[in-house]
Structure formats: structure tokens, C-alpha cells
Amino acid sequence: MLSPQTAVFAVSDIPLAIVLPVIAIGLSLMWMLPRGGRAPSRLAKVLPLTLVWGSLFSLIGFGRFAVGEVLFGVFATAALLAGICMITSRNSAYSALWFAVVTLSVCGLFLLRSAPFLSAATVIVYAGAIIVTFLFVLMLAQQEGTAGYDATSSNPLLTSVFGMVLFGSLIVGITSWPKEAISVASAGPIETPAAEQTANVKGDAPLAAAPPAQTHRYFKSDETALANAWSRHPEGEVGSLHGLGRSLFGDYLFAVEFAGTLLLVACIGAIAMAPRRPQGTL
Amino acid sequence: MVELDKYLIVGAALFVLGAIGFLTRRNLIVMMLSAEMMLHGVGLNLVAFNYEHGHNQGQSFTIMILTVAACEAGLALVLILALYKRRKTLDVDVWGELGEAKPLCDVRLERRSATAEPAEEEETADPRLTPAGRLPRFNKQETATRV
Numbered sequence: 001m002l003s004p005q006t007a008v009f010a011v012s013d014i015p016l017a018i019v020l021p022v023i024a025i026g027l028s029l030m031w032m033l034p035r036g037g038r039a040p041s042r043l044a045k046v047l048p049l050t051l052v053w054g055s056l057f058s059l060i061g062f063g064r065f066a067v068g069e070v071l072f073g074v075f076a077t078a079a080l081l082a083g084i085c086m087i088t089s090r091n092s093a094y095s096a097l098w099f100a101v102v103t104l105s106v107c108g109l110f111l112l113r114s115a116p117f118l119s120a121a122t123v124i125v126y127a128g129a130i131i132v133t134f135l136f137v138l139m140l141a142q143q144e145g146t147a148g149y150d151a152t153s154s155n156p157l158l159t160s161v162f163g164m165v166l167f168g169s170l171i172v173g174i175t176s177w178p179k180e181a182i183s184v185a186s187a188g189p190i191e192t193p194a195a196e197q198t199a200n201v202k203g204d205a206p207l208a209a210a211p212p213a214q215t216h217r218y219f220k221s222d223e224t225a226l227a228n229a230w231s232r233h234p235e236g237e238v239g240s241l242h243g244l245g246r247s248l249f250g251d252y253l254f255a256v257e258f259a260g261t262l263l264l265v266a267c268i269g270a271i272a273m274a275p276r277r278p279q280g281t282l
Numbered sequence: 283m284v285e286l287d288k289y290l291i292v293g294a295a296l297f298v299l300g301a302i303g304f305l306t307r308r309n310l311i312v313m314m315l316s317a318e319m320m321l322h323g324v325g326l327n328l329v330a331f332n333y334e335h336g337h338n339q340g341q342s343f344t345i346m347i348l349t350v351a352a353c354e355a356g357l358a359l360v361l362i363l364a365l366y367k368r369r370k371t372l373d374v375d376v377w378g379e380l381g382e383a384k385p386l387c388d389v390r391l392e393r394r395s396a397t398a399e400p401a402e403e404e405e406t407a408d409p410r411l412t413p414a415g416r417l418p419r420f421n422k423q424e425t426a427t428r429v
Contacts, residue, residue: 259349
């Protein structure tokens with residue numbers, strides 16, 4: 001493993017445990033991308049998929065046999081394999097359906113990171129609206145099924161090399177990131193005084209009284225990052241509707257208004273740009 | 283391995299897969315789907331960091347990303363339909379040349395010289411900039427006296 005203190009990395013510092021899986025993933029992707037000719041058989045797809053799965057999980061680590069780890073493994077496997085199937089499928093309707101699988105798996109990962117509202121919103125927006133719209137456009141535009149341009153891809157070799165370099169550098173960056181510098185060695189949640197707790201539960205505490213300072217699992221309490229003292233939440237409020245609503249409509253009220261305006265502008269633009277027939281015909 | 287790293291790696295893998303799909307595939311709709319998958323990778327990163335920090339900023343950001351993704355999908359699909367109406371294909375290589383097929387002044391010269399054919403009319407149905415109108419004729423002597 002890389003030492004976090006070294007500021008400059010040599011290429012020889014990158015361990016083989018990162019290089020080999022990344023190269024295996026790139027080669028399998030290059031093999032699976034459509035290259036014209038007949039579609040490969042099912043067996044010829046299962047083999048590189050297995051290779052990619054093994055390589056990815058050798059990078060991630062298989063973990064212990066606990067419920068959280070097993071769920072993470074299931075969702076991560078589904079997301080990554082469905083993603084590969086999406087970009088290598090020769091039928092664009094199947095691509096859209098694989099993307100739905102990716103979305104649902106990512107929502108499972110959101111749930112594991114205590115984001116229940118976000119995962120429900122993602123399912124509604126992506127699987128409920130975006131995929132359906134894409135399928136409608138496919139239905140309008142590509143009625144004859146698989147087209148010739150779906151069976152070939154542009155520059156699979158160059159793009160796979162690009163992907164390998166990008167993914168490898170991301171992995172090196174993630175794994176050699178010096179976490180010791182910012183992690184708190186033994187950070188337990190600080191007990192909040194009972195009076196403040198009751199005030200928080202009632203919700204009628206004066207705004208001048210700052211809520212109790214929090215410490216987090218790996219990071220120091222980042223009070224400087226949060227300008228508004230009220231956006232520091234008690235431990236149980238991460239991702240809950242209460243906490244998320246307070247963050248959205250407290251810290252990010254202008255951003256929420258701006259997002260609403262953005263939706264309106266996009267709606268007007270879509271109506272203005274939509275191709276229409278001469279008047280009087282349907 | 284730290285719990286955070288696993289999610290970061292999955293997010294990075296989703297991002298890279300989306301980038302590869304965006305660059306290699308030739309179908310406009312699959313390219314759009316790949317771009318959405320890149321957004322999923324970014325959102326997963328934000329949510330993982332959100333959990334580690336113990337506040338709700340990352341999830342608020344992800345909701346903003348969700349909004350922008352919805353807008354982007356709507357506008358992109360309208361543009362794809364408009365492009366499809368012109369060339370009757372979803373192939374992106376058809377649109378390799380972004381310039382107009384024929385400069386506007388040439389089209390005007392042709393119209394002036396010969397009677398316009400109906401096929402030519404259909405070709406000029408592209409969205410174009412509004413023509414600026416006829417060049418005004420100056421009376422040289424008049425402008426000279428004015429100045």
C-alpha cells in the first residue's frame with residue numbers, strides 16, 4: 001500500500017493488486033463492446049462479466065459475512081454488472097432496462113448509507129420518469145429494433161485505455177488517501193446535556209442557542225464547514241425527512257428556489273423546441 | 283478496507299463505465315443513458331461522504347443533481363427528437379459536421395439566379411438565424427452633405 005506521506009508517486013509505487021484488476025476490467029470491456037458482426041453468444045458474455053466481477057471485488061474487498069456487507073455486495077454487484085450490460089448491449093431498449101437495474105441498485109446503496117428519502121426520490125424520478133421517457137423516444141424513433149449503428153462502437157480500443165487510466169488513477173487516489181490526518185482516533189458521540197436534548201425534542205429552542213457539538217465516525221466535527229449552526233444534526237437525523245428538510249429549506253433555500261426555476265425554464269424550453277406538425281393535424 | 287472506500291470505488295466504477303459508454307456508443311439515447319449513469323456515480327460519492335460526515339449536505343446536493351438530471355433528460359430527449367426528425371436516424375455519426383450544409387448567402391444567390399425547387403425549400407427548413415433583410419442603399423452625395 002502507498003504511504004500517505006509521500007507527496008509524489010512513482011508509477012512503480014502503484015501495487016500490482018490495483019494494476020492487474022484494472023487491466024482485466026479494461027480488456028473485458030474492450031472484448032464486450034459491440035464491434036460489428038454477429039452478436040457474441042451468451043457464454044462469451046458470462047466469462048468477461050465474471051472476470052470483471054472478480055476484479056472489482058478484489059479491489060473492493062469481499063468483507064465479512066454480515067448483513068450489511070452482504071447487502072452491499074449484492075447491490076454493488078447488481079449495479080456494476082448491469083452498468084456493463086447497459087453499455088455493451090446491442091439493443092437500445094435493453095440498455096434502458098439495464099439502466100433501470102443500475103438505478104434500483106444505486107438506490108439500495110443509498111439506503112445502506114441512511115438516505116431513505118433520497119433513494120425513494122431517485123426511484124420515482126429515474127425509474128418512474130426518465131426511463132419511461134427514454135423508452136417512449138425509442139418507441140417513436142427506432143421502431144425497427146436493432147439498428148446497424150448499435151452493432152458497432154466508435155474507438156473501443158482508445159476508450160478502453162482511457163477508462164483504464166481514469167479508473168486506475170481514481171482507485172490509487174481513493175486507497176492512498178491519507179485518512180489518518182483527518183480521522184479522530186476514538187470518536188464516540190459526545191453526550192449532550194439533558195436540558196438541551198429536551199429543548200431539541202420540543203423544537204422550541206431559541207435560535208441563538210447553538211445545538212450541541214457533534215463528532216462523527218471518521219471526521220472531526222466540521223463546524224467551519226457549516227455556517228448555520230442549526231444544520232448540525234443529532235446523530236439519528238442523518239438522511240431523515242426531518243433533517244433533510246431542515247437542510248434543504250434552511251441552508252439551501254435559495255438553491256431550492258433556483259432548482260424550481262430551472263425546472264420551469266427546462267419545461268418551457270422543451271415545449272418550445274418540441275418538433276410539431278402543421279396546425280390542425282394530430 | 284474502510285467502509286467509505288468501498289462506496290467510493292463503486293461510484294468511481296459507475297462513473298468510468300458511464301464515460302466509456304458515452305464515448306463509444308453511437309446511439310444518441312444510449313449516450314444519454316451513459317451520462318445519467320455518470321451522475322449516479324457522483325451521487326453515490328456524495329451520499330457516502332454525507333454518511334461519514336454525519337450531516338445532510340451531501341444528500342441536499344444529490345437532490346439538486348436529481349433536479350438537474352430531470353431537466354437534462356427532458357431537454358435532451360426533445361433535441362434528440364428534433365434531430366431524428368431531420369435525418370431519420372439516431373446515429374450520432376450523422377451529425378459529425380456541425381456547420382450548415384450550405385452557407386446562407388449561397389442559398390440566396392441560387393434563389394436569385396434560378397427559381398427555387400421544392401426539394402431545395404425542404405433543405406432550407408433548418409432552423410437558421412433570422413435574415414437581416416436587404417442591405418440599405420445609401421445615397422453617397424446625401425450622406426456626404428450630412429457629414
